[in-house]
Structure formats: structure tokens, C-alpha cells
Amino acid sequence: MSAKLNALNSDSYIDVSQYRDQHFKGNRYEQEKLLKQSNTLYVGNLSFYTTEEQVHELFSKSGDVKRIVIGLDKVKKTACGFCFVEYYVRSGAENAMRFINGTRLDDRIIRTDWDAGFKEGRQYGRGKSGGQVRDEYRQDYDPARGGYGKLAQQHRPTEARNTF
Amino acid sequence: MSRRRHSDENDGGQAHKRRRTSEPIEIEDRLESLICRVGEKSTSSLESNLEGLAGVLEADLPNYKNKILRILCAVARLLPEKLTVYTTLVGLLNARNYNFGGEFVEAMIRQLKETLKNNLYNEAVYLVRFLSDLVNCHVIAAPSMVAMFENFVSVTQEEDVPQVRSDWFVYVVLSCLPWVGKELYEKKDVEMDRLLSQIEGYLKGRVKTHVPMLQVWTAEKPHPQEEYLDCLWAQIQKLKKDRWQERHILRPYIAFDSVLCEALQHNLPPFTPPGHMPDAQYPMPRVVFRMFDYTDAPEGPVMPGSHSVERFVIEENLHCIIQTHWKERKTCAAQLLSYPGKNKIPLNYHIVELAQATEMLYMRLDTMNTTCIDRLINWFSHHLSNFQFRWSWDDWSDCLAVDLDKPKPKFVKEVLEKCMRLSYHQRIVDIVPPTFSALIPAEPIFVYKYADESSSSLPGYPVSITVGNAIKNRASNEEILTILKEVPNPNQEDDDDEGESFNPLKIDVFLQTLLHLAAKSFSHSFSALGKFHEILKNLTDTDEGKLHILKVVYEAWKNHPQMIAVLVDKMVRTQVVDCAAVANWLFSQDMAHEFTRLFIWEILHSTIRKMDKHVQKIQQELEEAKDKLEKQQHKRDMDKASEDEEGQLEEQIERLQEKVESAQSEQKNLFLVIFQRFIMLLTEHLVRCETGSVDISTPWYKNCIERLQQIFLMHHVTIQQYMGTLENLLFTAELDHHILAVYQQFCALQL
Numbered sequence: 037m038s039a040k041l042n043a044l045n046s047d048s049y050i051d052v053s054q055y056r057d058q059h060f061k062g063n064r065y066e067q068e069k070l071l072k073q074s075n076t077l078y079v080g081n082l083s084f085y086t087t088e089e090q091v092h093e094l095f096s097k098s099g100d101v102k103r104i105v106i107g108l109d110k111v112k113k114t115a116c117g118f119c120f121v122e123y124y125v126r127s128g129a130e131n132a133m134r135f136i137n138g139t140r141l142d143d144r145i146i147r148t149d150w151d152a153g154f155k156e157g158r159q160y161g162r163g164k165s166g167g168q169v170r171d172e173y174r175q176d177y178d179p180a181r182g183g184y185g186k187l188a189q190q191h192r193p194t195e196a197r198n199t200f
Numbered sequence: 201m202s203r204r205r206h207s208d209e210n211d212g213g214q215a216h217k218r219r220r221t222s223e224p225i226e227i228e229d230r231l232e233s234l235i236c237r238v239g240e241k242s243t244s245s246l247e248s249n250l251e252g253l254a255g256v257l258e259a260d261l262p263n264y265k266n267k268i269l270r271i272l273c274a275v276a277r278l279l280p281e282k283l284t285v286y287t288t289l290v291g292l293l294n295a296r297n298y299n300f301g302g303e304f305v306e307a308m309i310r311q312l313k314e315t316l317k318n319n320l321y322n323e324a325v326y327l328v329r330f331l332s333d334l335v336n337c338h339v340i341a342a343p344s345m346v347a348m349f350e351n352f353v354s355v356t357q358e359e360d361v362p363q364v365r366s367d368w369f370v371y372v373v374l375s376c377l378p379w380v381g382k383e384l385y386e387k388k389d390v391e392m393d394r395l396l397s398q399i400e401g402y403l404k405g406r407v408k409t410h411v412p413m414l415q416v417w418t419a420e421k422p423h424p425q426e427e428y429l430d431c432l433w434a435q436i437q438k439l440k441k442d443r444w445q446e447r448h449i450l451r452p453y454i455a456f457d458s459v460l461c462e463a464l465q466h467n468l469p470p471f472t473p474p475g476h477m478p479d480a481q482y483p484m485p486r487v488v489f490r491m492f493d494y495t496d497a498p499e500g501p502v503m504p505g506s507h508s509v510e511r512f513v514i515e516e517n518l519h520c521i522i523q524t525h526w527k528e529r530k531t532c533a534a535q536l537l538s539y540p541g542k543n544k545i546p547l548n549y550h551i552v553e554l555a556q557a558t559e560m561l562y563m564r565l566d567t568m569n570t571t572c573i574d575r576l577i578n579w580f581s582h583h584l585s586n587f588q589f590r591w592s593w594d595d596w597s598d599c600l601a602v603d604l605d606k607p608k609p610k611f612v613k614e615v616l617e618k619c620m621r622l623s624y625h626q627r628i629v630d631i632v633p634p635t636f637s638a639l640i641p642a643e644p645i646f647v648y649k650y651a652d653e654s655s656s657s658l659p660g661y662p663v664s665i666t667v668g669n670a671i672k673n674r675a676s677n678e679e680i681l682t683i684l685k686e687v688p689n690p691n692q693e694d695d696d697d698e699g700e701s702f703n704p705l706k707i708d709v710f711l712q713t714l715l716h717l718a719a720k721s722f723s724h725s726f727s728a729l730g731k732f733h734e735i736l737k738n739l740t741d742t743d744e745g746k747l748h749i750l751k752v753v754y755e756a757w758k759n760h761p762q763m764i765a766v767l768v769d770k771m772v773r774t775q776v777v778d779c780a781a782v783a784n785w786l787f788s789q790d791m792a793h794e795f796t797r798l799f800i801w802e803i804l805h806s807t808i809r810k811m812d813k814h815v816q817k818i819q820q821e822l823e824e825a826k827d828k829l830e831k832q833q834h835k836r837d838m839d840k841a842s843e844d845e846e847g848q849l850e851e852q853i854e855r856l857q858e859k860v861e862s863a864q865s866e867q868k869n870l871f872l873v874i875f876q877r878f879i880m881l882l883t884e885h886l887v888r889c890e891t892g893s894v895d896i897s898t899p900w901y902k903n904c905i906e907r908l909q910q911i912f913l914m915h916h917v918t919i920q921q922y923m924g925t926l927e928n929l930l931f932t933a934e935l936d937h938h939i940l941a942v943y944q945q946f947c948a949l950q951l
Binding site for chain 1: 531621723763
């Protein structure tokens with residue numbers, strides 16, 4: 037008699053997004069399965085200066101955090117604005133998706149998304165210049181993410197230097 | 201998605217067949233959706249939507265009666281904030297189809313029995329309330345509802361049952377009266393008066409030991425913190441005085457009165473409340489949290505007084521909305537803000553007027569319960585971090601005029617510390633006025649004992665250099681242990697190599713050096729702890745070793761409580777220290793000066809939770825092994841397979857059984873340590889005050905006694921298991937009555 041109503045079970049914040057890791061080793065089905073069981077979140081739009089400590093403090097509010105891996109520029113080996121947060125249990129990650137996604141960390145609105153699980157090598161940006169792909173092509177000026185996008189920087193050499 | 205596929209495929213006869221089998225599922229979803237959405241924002245009026253829906257459902261009854269029954273029963277249970285919308289719908293259906301009305305009532309009674317059997321008391325309240333509102337819709341005859349209430353109230357006559365049991369039955373009856381009081385009094389006033397007087401008698405005799413433990417504030421002004429049943433009784437009394445005139449509840453059935461009054465009513469079958477079972481978990485009593493009264497909402501609609509029944513109804517509905525929509529924060533917010541009837545009440549104050557609330561809570565910090573202050577600290581710092589830490593700190597400059605250990609400056613200090621964790625030290629310096637500098641947290645830097653030449657006189661200095669170099673050069677664990685053998689032992693005079701006796705300096709040198717090298721980030725430190733796990737286990741073989749390693753971690757990172765917490769967490773999880781060691785360390789004399797800081801309690805509660813999860817995990821492994829054995833045994837009966845596997849499983853179960861017992865023993869010991877330490881500290885304080893003829897109520901005392909309460913409240917489920925031991929060993933009659941009172945308050949929560 038404990039009937040559930042589908043119409044009431046809306047939990048849209050924990051739905052999987054459209055993004056799929058193109059470097060994932062395995063087929064689409066395997067990736068979906070891992071995403072649905074995952075305890076790990078990708079966190080994006082971080083400032084380059086956001087520390088592991090800050091991430092830990094915020095994301096611990098939704099559950100016990102097992103591990104944080106800060107994303108690094110492949111060349112410079114410095115933080116490049118994303119990270120992975122792994123929880124001990126999935127409910128921690130779900131609550132982060134419901135309540136932390138879309139709120140601020142270090143004054144920036146951050147975005148969380150399900151991740152199939154951290155593997156060595158995935159902590160590096162995949163942009164040509166070493167950072168994240170999004171920082172290759174963006175046109176705007178973001179002082180917390182290296183100023184102008186890499187491509188835009190090539191067209192404005194003097195202005196880029198003035199940023200610091 | 202599968203439905204779309206079916207209707208797209210078009211291979212002649214097959215598609216036809218497929219379409220027929222997929223239809224009922226579509227219709228069921230459609231019915232569910234229609235029913236769930238009625239009452240939401242619409243271009244048509246609620247009345248016409250209900251009328252329309254009743255027509256649709258009536259037409260579907262011949263084919264989908266059971267589905268409709270199931271859905272309606274579910275919304276009664278799961279959408280209590282739309283109670284009257286659905287009772288009206290049922291009323292309309294009953295008017296069109298008497299048999300359906302009867303079947304619905306029967307289904308509801310079955311559902312009520314189920315929920316009570318499964319300890320789902322909050323849902324059961326909604327079901328009874330639904331039934332009572334069906335009286336207003338002419339579905340249920342008033343006398344039979346009164347009879348059910350009489351049966352509920354007769355539970356108060358039962359002997360030897362927990363007070364929380366009879367409390368619940370009384371609560372259910374009272375909480376239905378805002379909806380149905382008027383109708384019941386019109387039909388059966390003599391019986392209702394008798395009922396209320398029975399309830400009054402019961403309430404007068406209730407034990408209320410639990411109340412002080414649950415109150416947010418220890419002061420009665422400006423708002424008394426009332427016990428929930430007392431408050432509800434006062435509200436019902438007032439409602440009765442107002443001749444049951446209740447103007448807040450949305451009652452769609454009034455518009456349909458001409459149709460509904462033609463309907464035949466059903467009698468509720470006689471309902472005997474299920475008897476008390478020992479494993480029943482009745483809801484715990486609570487204290488009504490009130491912050492605002494009519495003086496706080498000066499403009500706009502007047503806020504209903506605390507004893508007006510409107511207050512009760514509004515709070516119930518808002519609570520239900522949050523309960524239903526908590527996973528969807530945007531929907532939840534929208535629902536709260538579009539609360540029907542919001543124009544008649546200062547809705548924002550009912551939900552909460554943020555800045556004003558913060559201000560009011562700050563002003564009343566002196567008498568606020570410590571646990572509540574914790575929550576305020578966490579909420580407020582998190583809130584600030586989303587709004588660039590903008591706050592009018594100067595408004596709170598009164599906190600600078602008192603001792604730093606008083607609640608207000610303490611609160612601000614803890615808030616700034618949490619704000620720093622979400623940003624960085626310089627940011628905090630920048631956001632507060634210079635007058636607040638005493639409250640700014642320390643810069644979270646490592647304190648390296650063996651930093652430079654100035655520490656060269658320290659006994660551990662030479663080895664710290666050697667160890668540091670060894671670590672940097674990736675020496676093996678054996679090599680490092682050999683180096684550490686050179687550390688003199690301050691505990692021993694002669695050089696006896698009698699095995700691994702406790703050498704505090706060894707731990708100090710190794711850990712200080714290691715943590716210093718790994719100080720850059722959490723990950724670096726975790727990596728270090730992992731890499732040298734073997735050495736750490738070696739050094740912390742004894743209880744003294746475990747205690748000392750915690751001491752060293754604190755000394756090195758005392759400016760960075762967040763780091764201390766994560767390091768302790770890692771060390772517990774990797775079994776370098778055990779939970780009891782953490783408890784002993786936190787209560788030790790060395791940590792006495794930090795005892796009232798928030799991070800201490802965060803570490804303690806986190807440790808208790810880890811112990812809890814550990815026990816649960818092994819218990820689950822045991823259950824799984826037992827299930828496997830059962831399945832295996834069935835298989836054996838069927839095909840005489842290997843007895844070997846069964847034997848293996850039985851062995852595994854035996855091992856797991858031992859593991860569970862050992863874990864539970866460790867858990868019990870942890871609580872014994874914690875409670876014992878509390879008792880020692882509190883007794884010492886009380887005795888000292890008594891002999892010095894000093895008032896016991898210092899800020900430290902208030903903090904300590906409330907922390908003790910917090911242990912009970914936050915871990916009540918686990919602690920219940922060990923009540924016998926606690927009562928026999930610790931909370932005996934010889935204990936000072938101030939301390940014993942806390943234990944008695946806790947016991948009163950489930951009595």
C-alpha cells in the first residue's frame with residue numbers, strides 16, 4: 037500500500053546532464069551505468085585560486101568527502117579551475133547536486149555534474165594550451181581564470197600583460 | 201521513451217497489438233498527473249478544475265477504479281498541504297458514485313492501519329486529518345468520526361505505556377479540529393465536550409521533564425518556548441471560544457455544498473487503535489519554535505497570535521510544502537511564496553524574514569542553546585559566502601565590550617573562522633572593521649617546532665634534520681625507523697632496548713617533520729599519512745602513543761582547526777588512532793582551553809558518526825551473509841550441492857558475528873568514555889563552585905552541560921541501545937542532580 041507517485045518523485049537536480057567524457061574508456065552504456073552509480077562529482081567554473089580547503093569546507097556540507105582532486109594545467113601543473121569531489125556514499129553527492137550546484141564558491145557560481153570516477157590523467161586540462169578547453173576559446177576577460185581566453189590572448193598581446 | 205518507440209513502429213498487425221498493451225500504462229500516468237496537478241496554478245478556477253476532474257474520473261471508474269483508489273490514497277498521504285482540494289474531489293466522486301466513496305473510505309482505513317504498523321506516525325496524522333475533512337464533504341458521517349476520536353482518546357486510559365504513545369493519539373485528535381471541529385460540534389456537542397475534557401485531564405497530568413532539553417532559549421521572554429501539545433491545546437481552546445470559526449483553511453467544498461449535501465454518507469468502521477508494541481517508535485515531543493509575533497511585522501496583514509489556530513494551520517502547511525518539495529529547491533521556493541491565502545498573512549515572516557531573523561537571533565544569543573548557536577554559525581557563514589561577505593558588522597559592536605568567552609563575541613569569532621574557511625585570511629581582515637581585530641581568526645599556518653637554528657637546542661632537533669632529509673630522499677620505512685631509534689626517550693633514564701616502549705619524542709620528531717613537509721595542502725598531508733602508515737602504526741601501538749600523536753597534530757596545526765579535523769578523520773579511518781583515543785584527547789587537560797570551540801565538537805560528533813557507520817557496515821555484511829546462507833540451504837535442499845560452501849558461509853557468519861560484537865563493544869566503550877569525562881568535568885566544576893560559594897552558571901558551564909545534552913540528542917538512536925549500562929555504571933542516583941537531570945530529560949523523550 038505504500039504506493040509512490042511518479043508525478044511527485046521529481047528530483048531533477050540529480051539528473052545526469054548531456055555531457056559525456058569523450059575520453060572515457062568504455063562504451064556509452066558502461067558510462068551511463070557508472071554515472072548513475074557514481075559518488076564523484078565534477079566541479080567547474082572554479083577560480084584558479086580556489087584551494088582544496090575551500091572546496092572541502094563547502095562540499096562537506098552535503099556529506100563526508102572522501103577525496104578532492106584539483107584540476108591542473110597540463111603544462112604548468114597549476115590549478116586551472118575545476119576539480120573532482122568524491123564522497124564516501126552517493127547521497128552526499130546527490131545532496132551536493134541538489135543544494136550546492138549553482139551556488140557560490142569563492143564568489144563564483146560553480147557548476148557540479150556527475151562524473152564516472154576519477155582516473156589518473158583526468159586531473160589535467162584538455163585544452164591545447166594546457167588549461168581547460170573552455171579557456172581556449174572564450175572571449176571575455178576573467179581575472180580569476182587567467183584573464184582573456186588563450187586564443188583571444190594571442191590577438192591582444194599587450195592587453196594580456198597589463199592584467200597582472 | 202519506450203512508449204514513443206512503440207507508437208512509431210508501424211509493422212501492421214504487430215503495432216496494433218503493442219499499442220493496446222502500452223495504453224493502460226499511459227492512462228495510469230495520465231490519471232496520476234491529472235490528480236497530482238489539480239489545485240496548481242491554472243487559467244480556470246479551482247472549482248471548475250475539480251468539477252472537470254471529477255467527471256473524468258467518474259468516467260474512468262469502470263476500467264480504472266483500483267488505480268484511482270491507489271492514487272487518491274497516495275495523495276492523501278503524500279500531499280497533505282492540498283488536503284482540502286482532494287477531500288473535495290472525493291466528495292464529488294462520492295456524490296456521483298456512492299459505492300466508490302465507500303471503497304475509498306475502506307482503502308483509507310487499510311492504509312491507516314499499515315502506516316501505524318510501520319511506525320509512520322506523521323503520515324498517519326495526515327490520513328486521519330483527511331478522513332476528518334471528509335466529514336465536511338459529506339462522505340463520512342460525523343458521529344462515526346467522533347467515535348474514532350473517542351477510541352483514540354481512550355488510549356490515555358491505558359496503563360504502562362509510554363507517554364509518547366498517548367501523546368500521539370491526543371495530538372491527532374486535536375490537530376484535526378481546525379478542519380472539522382465546527383461540524384462535529386454541530387452534530388455531537390455533548391460527546392465532543394466530553395472528549396475535550398478527557399484530553400484536558402490527560403494534558404494536566406503529563407510529565408514534561410523533556411522540555412528544557414528541547415528549548416532553543418533558556419529565557420521565557422520575549423517568546424515562551426512552549427511544549428507542542430500545550431501550545432496546540434491552547435490554540436484549540438481559543439478556537440472553541442471563537443465558536444470554531446476558522447477562516448484560514450481553503451475549503452473548496454463550500455462552493456459545492458448544494459451537490460455534496462445530497463450525497464449519502466458512509467460510517468467509518470469501528471477503529472481500534474493498534475496496541476502498544478515494544479519496538480514502536482512514536483514521534484518525540486517537540487517545543488514550538490517561535491521568533492516573530494505581530495509586533496515584528498508592522499506593515500501589511502497582521503500576524504496571527506501564537507495561540508490562534510491559524511498559526512498552527514499555516515505552520516503545518518508550510519512544513520508540509522517543505523517536506524514534499526525539499527529535493528527541488530526552485531519548486532519549493534515557488535510553492536512557499538505562492539502559498540494560498542498569502543495575502544491575508546505576513547507570509548514572509550512565517551517563512552522567515554532573513555535579515556531581521558539574523559538580527560533577532562543575534563540579540564538573543566546569551567540564552568540560546570549551544571547546538572542552535574552552532575547551526576546559526578554554520579548557516580550564517582554559508583549565507584555570507586554567497587553574498588560577498590557583506591554585513592553591517594558595526595551593528596554588532598556591542599560584542600566587543602564583553603569578555604571573549606561570552607556568547608556574542610564567541611559567535612562572531614566562530615562565524616569569522618567559518619567564513620575564512622570558505623575564503624582566505626586576508627579576505628576576513630578586509631571585510632571587518634578594525635575594531636573587530638580581536639575576533640579575527642589566526643592565520644592558518646603550520647607551527648614547526650624544529651624550524652631553524654633557534655630550535656637547535658631542542659632534543660629532537662638533530663634527528664628531525666636527518667628524518668627530513670631521509671623523507672625527501674625517499675628512504676624506506678625501515679631506514680626511517682632505524683633513524684628514529686636515535687631519538688632519546690625522555691621517559692627512560694637508561695638506554696634499554698626493551699622493545700617498543702612509548703617514546704613521545706619519537707612521535708613528535710617524526711610527525712612534526714612529516715606534516716611540515718606535507719603542509720602545502722590536504723592532499724599532500726593525506727598522501728604523507730598514507731605513505732608512512734606503517735611507521736605511524738608502529739609509533740601508535742600503545743594507547744599513550746595514540747593520545748600523543750593527536751597531541752602532536754594539534755600542536756603543529758593549532759592555527760588551522762580545519763586541517764586538524766581532516767587529519768584526525770584520516771587517522772581514525774586508517775586505524776592509526778581509535779575513536780576512544782580521540783575522545784580522550786578532546787577531553788584531556790591539554791585541550792581544556794579549546795573545550796568551548798566549535799571545531800572540538802565537530803571532531804567529536806564526526807568520530808561518533810564514524811563509529812556508528814562502522815558498526816552498521818559490519819551488521820549489514822552479517823545480514824548479507826545470513827541471506828546467502830539461507831539461499832544456499834534452499835539450493836541444497838533442491839539439488840544436494842556442496843556442503844562445503846555452506847560450511848564456509850557458516851564460518852564467515854561466525855567471524856562476522858564476532859566482528860559485530862567487537863564493534864558494538866567498542867562503540868559502547870566510546871560512549872562510556874565520553875559520558876564519564878563529561879561527568880568528571882562537570883562534577884569538578886560543581887564542587888569547586890559549591891566550596892567557593894560561587895554561582896555555577898558560568899558561560900563554560902552552560903556550554904558544557906548543553907554539549908552533554910547534544911550528545912544524547914544527536915545520537916539518541918545508538919545510545920538507546922546502551923541505556924542499561926549507562927544507568928548502572930554512570931547515571932546513578934549518587935550523581936549531582938544537575939548532571940543527572942540531563943539524563944532524566946533524555947529518558948523522558950521516549951517515555
